Amino acid sequence: MHAINIISGISMLGVLIGSAALIIILSVFNGFEEVILSLYSNFTPEIKIEPRLGKTFNPNTVYFNSLHRDPKVFSYTEVLQEKALIRYDNKPYIGTIRGVSDEFLKNPQLDSTIQSGSFTLKAEGKNYAVIGSNIQSSLSINIHDQFAPLEIYAPRRDSRPGTNPLDEFVVRSIYPSGVFAIEQQFDDNIVAPIGFVRDLLGQPVNVSSIEIDYKKGTNIDQVQLSIQNKIGTDFTVKNRREQDTELYKTLNYERWFIFMILTFVLIIAIFNIIGSLTMLVIDKRKDIAVLTSLGANKQLIQGIFFFEGMMISIIGCIAGIVLGLIFCILQQRFGLVKMGSRMTVMDAYPVALRLSDFGLVFLTVGAIAVIASGISARLSIKGLNDIKQDL
Numbered sequence: 213m214h215a216i217n218i219i220s221g222i223s224m225l226g227v228l229i230g231s232a233a234l235i236i237i238l239s240v241f242n243g244f245e246e247v248i249l250s251l252y253s254n255f256t257p258e259i260k261i262e263p264r265l266g267k268t269f270n271p272n273t274v275y276f277n278s279l280h281r282d283p284k285v286f287s288y289t290e291v292l293q294e295k296a297l298i299r300y301d302n303k304p305y306i307g308t309i310r311g312v313s314d315e316f317l318k319n320p321q322l323d324s325t326i327q328s329g330s331f332t333l334k335a336e337g338k339n340y341a342v343i344g345s346n347i348q349s350s351l352s353i354n355i356h357d358q359f360a361p362l363e364i365y366a367p368r369r370d371s372r373p374g375t376n377p378l379d380e381f382v383v384r385s386i387y388p389s390g391v392f393a394i395e396q397q398f399d400d401n402i403v404a405p406i407g408f409v410r411d412l413l414g415q416p417v418n419v420s421s422i423e424i425d426y427k428k429g430t431n432i433d434q435v436q437l438s439i440q441n442k443i444g445t446d447f448t449v450k451n452r453r454e455q456d457t458e459l460y461k462t463l464n465y466e467r468w469f470i471f472m473i474l475t476f477v478l479i480i481a482i483f484n485i486i487g488s489l490t491m492l493v494i495d496k497r498k499d500i501a502v503l504t505s506l507g508a509n510k511q512l513i514q515g516i517f518f519f520e521g522m523m524i525s526i527i528g529c530i531a532g533i534v535l536g537l538i539f540c541i542l543q544q545r546f547g548l549v550k551m552g553s554r555m556t557v558m559d560a561y562p563v564a565l566r567l568s569d570f571g572l573v574f575l576t577v578g579a580i581a582v583i584a585s586g587i588s589a590r591l592s593i594k595g596l597n598d599i600k601q602d603l
Contacts, residue, residue, distance in 0.1 A: 226481025231532025311409025
């Protein structure tokens with residue numbers, strides 16, 4: 213009997229550890245997701261309007277002007293961007309020059325992306341550029357050197373073949389004011405005032421996109437649907453998920469992959485209950501015989517062992533969820549587990565608790581426990597038949 217209790221305790225401990233691990237891992241993934249998406253939100257607007265055909269469009273229409281005046285709008289940014297050749301100290305780099313209107317700087321989180329310098333686009337009547345970390349490292353740009361500006365080359369719109377290839381390009385110079393770092397997709401960009409980029413690209417009116425952020429409490433899905441209905445089929449209106457579907461897919465795939473691995477660990481732990489309950493059936497053969505002689509039927513005997521298996525699993529699950537919750541709260545407040553790198557944007561592993569994760573873990577453990585306990589209960593009936601044959 214002592215050995216059976218030990219095996220049952222080990223099974224419960226396995227369920228406890230597995231449940232706690234699931235809660236902790238899912239919460240850490242939630243934390244990483246929030247951090248990554250918050251970094252992306254600095255350059256990814258809540259709503260982005262682009263032309264369905266072509267690269268640019270005229271934003272000076274009645275509807276766009278009315279959209280700009282919408283009281284729910286927090287920032288309305290006109291963007292003009294294009295691939296360009298960037299030169300610094302005679303070293304070339306192909307990147308994206310991104311011109312933004314003044315409302316782009318309303319984003320309060322821009323400074324959190326800066327590695328050095330500041331997010332300054334205009335100062336003392338001069339234009340400045342903020343460059344991505346990939347460009348800075350590739351060209352070894354010193355943002356404090358005010359004697360060596362960046363040279364930006366863009367194809368001339370009305371160019372004609374000539375003897376000098378440089379005549380086919382427009383060249384403008386601009387000094388860098390800071391370096392930002394987010395992700396490869398953005399770190400190849402140069403952000404500059406839209407007026408500078410208009411002059412470079414020869415686009416006095418058109419823009420590549422309109423990027424809109426709304427005030428807190430605005431239903432973005434409803435806004436997106438409303439804009440799409442009013443703007444027609446000549447434009448695409450994308451929310452953050454649609455602007456970078458691969459990022460969201462990657463985050464979800466990683467989350468579910470880890471969930472499946474830990475679920476298999478839980479399955480192994482819970483199915484140990486079958487072994488412990490089978491041993492319990494063997495040990496309780498005489499007690500089962502007494503219950504049978506007193507009138508207990510197969511359903512009652514089966515229910516006893518089913519309840520025993522569920523009790524072991526559910527107690528382990530609840531204890532694991534509570535343990536995982538306590539650890540996540542402590543991690544949020546005190547940062548117990550550090551990232552191990554001072555170069556990251558966070559010191560400790562981020563944690564974000566979601567009620568749905570607790571429900572998911574409980575349902576997962578419950579479903580596996582029902583299967584395992586059902587198998588154990590069926591074995592108890594087989595044991596009951598063996599007892600009757602012995603009798």
